[in-house]
Amino acid sequence: MNRNQSVYDGVNSHGSFARVNPVLRLPYGWKFTKAPAGVKVFFTMRHGGVSEPPYESLNLGFHVGDDHEHVIQNRRALSEALGIAPAGITSPRQRHTSRVMLLEHDEQVGAGAYGEESFFDPCDGLATALPAAPILLQFADCLPVALMAGGPRLAACVLHAGRRGIVDGVVRNGVAMMTDQFGVRPVAITAALGPAIGPCCYEVGSGIAREFEARFGPEAVAGANVDLAAAAIIDLKSAGIPPENIHLLDACTCCNHELLFLSPRRRDRPPRRHRLDRKTRWRMIQIRDTDFGKLHDQLFRNAKTRNSWKLKTRNHTDEKTSISLATEASLPGR
Numbered sequence: 001m002n003r004n005q006s007v008y009d010g011v012n013s014h015g016s017f018a019r020v021n022p023v024l025r026l027p028y029g030w031k032f033t034k035a036p037a038g039v040k041v042f043f044t045m046r047h048g049g050v051s052e053p054p055y056e057s058l059n060l061g062f063h064v065g066d067d068h069e070h071v072i073q074n075r076r077a078l079s080e081a082l083g084i085a086p087a088g089i090t091s092p093r094q095r096h097t098s099r100v101m102l103l104e105h106d107e108q109v110g111a112g113a114y115g116e117e118s119f120f121d122p123c124d125g126l127a128t129a130l131p132a133a134p135i136l137l138q139f140a141d142c143l144p145v146a147l148m149a150g151g152p153r154l155a156a157c158v159l160h161a162g163r164r165g166i167v168d169g170v171v172r173n174g175v176a177m178m179t180d181q182f183g184v185r186p187v188a189i190t191a192a193l194g195p196a197i198g199p200c201c202y203e204v205g206s207g208i209a210r211e212f213e214a215r216f217g218p219e220a221v222a223g224a225n226v227d228l229a230a231a232a233i234i235d236l237k238s239a240g241i242p243p244e245n246i247h248l249l250d251a252c253t254c255c256n257h258e259l260l261f262l263s264p265r266r267r268d269r270p271p272r273r274h275r276l277d278r279k280t281r282w283r284m285i286q287i288r289d290t291d292f293g294k295l296h297d298q299l300f301r302n303a304k305t306r307n308s309w310k311l312k313t314r315n316h317t318d319e320k321t322s323i324s325l326a327t328e329a330s331l332p333g334r
Contacts, residue, residue: 004219007230010243032192036150043194046261049074061138062116083290084134089113091136093204095161100125100177104225109133124165127177129159140261143228145196155182166231176238186240198252199227
């Protein structure tokens with residue numbers, strides 16, 4: 001399924017995200033470069049941690065069955081790399097809802113830092129204007145959405161946008177939180193959309209596809225496949241966020257499961273083969289076998305020839321772990 005380009009008109013991709021060099025003691029991933037001053041957004045890959053198969057290796061979620069101490073070590077490594085205190089990370093208990101909550105008191109900071117239980121439960125979106133209050137959510141195939149605003153009062157909101165949550169309005173609720181709680185005008189909001197399963201791979205039942213089409217229109221559906229990013233962009237635009245303020249890191253977690261965490265629902269499936277528009281096959285690239293800078297350059301150079309970043313993949317045998325999105329609001333000296 002090719003993306004419907006009318007949805008993506010004016011939306012930024014690739015150039016808004018900078019590669020991160022592991023030599024600088026940062027984990028593999030992308031830093032969002034268009035964030036307002038004082039707000040930082042980072043998307044991790046699956047490499048750079050201590051977790052063992054099937055959670056290898058930078059799993060940041062306590063809820064998937066990984067060794068608890070490994071998750072602690074992974075979070076500690078991420079915190080040290082980003083210059084934040086592990087105890088200050090706030091993580092909600094995600095349950096595929098449309099509920100967005102407000103992190104507004106200092107005593108709430110650090111909820112979910114050392115275990116699955118959290119004050120914010122159920123919660124699939126967390127917003128804050130507190131300084132030095134990093135938020136971390138976990139993702140496999142679902143879409144990470146970070147909303148942020150600069151100015152006199154910095155504000156950020158991180159959303160876990162899966163199919164159910166998007167249909168039920170988690171993206172709209174996140175924008176409403178920014179406008180109602182923080183007084184931010186939609187035109188002043190910047191949105192960063194991270195890696196998620198793409199429309200190339202996200203096949204659902206006909207009933208679910210019809211529900212998705214009824215909610216978002218035909219632009220987000222083709223046959224039995226749905227486009228999470230398109231649906232989120234439709235809601236962001238309808239809420240008044242200009243397309244030039246929307247930035248998409250167009251990387252499919254299913255196509256790129258060697259680099260990104262994948263839902264267990266897609267394990268043990270036959271290998272998919274993806275081709276360029278000119279029938280040229282993509283070759284498999286493994287991050288362990290190449291310099292990250294070269295990997296990034298090659299992926300993004302290849303991506304210029306098509307709208308969706310895809311790689312040839314092997315069997316999908318990965319358990320669900322997590323890709324993380326961390327926001328950092330007005331950290332002192334950063």
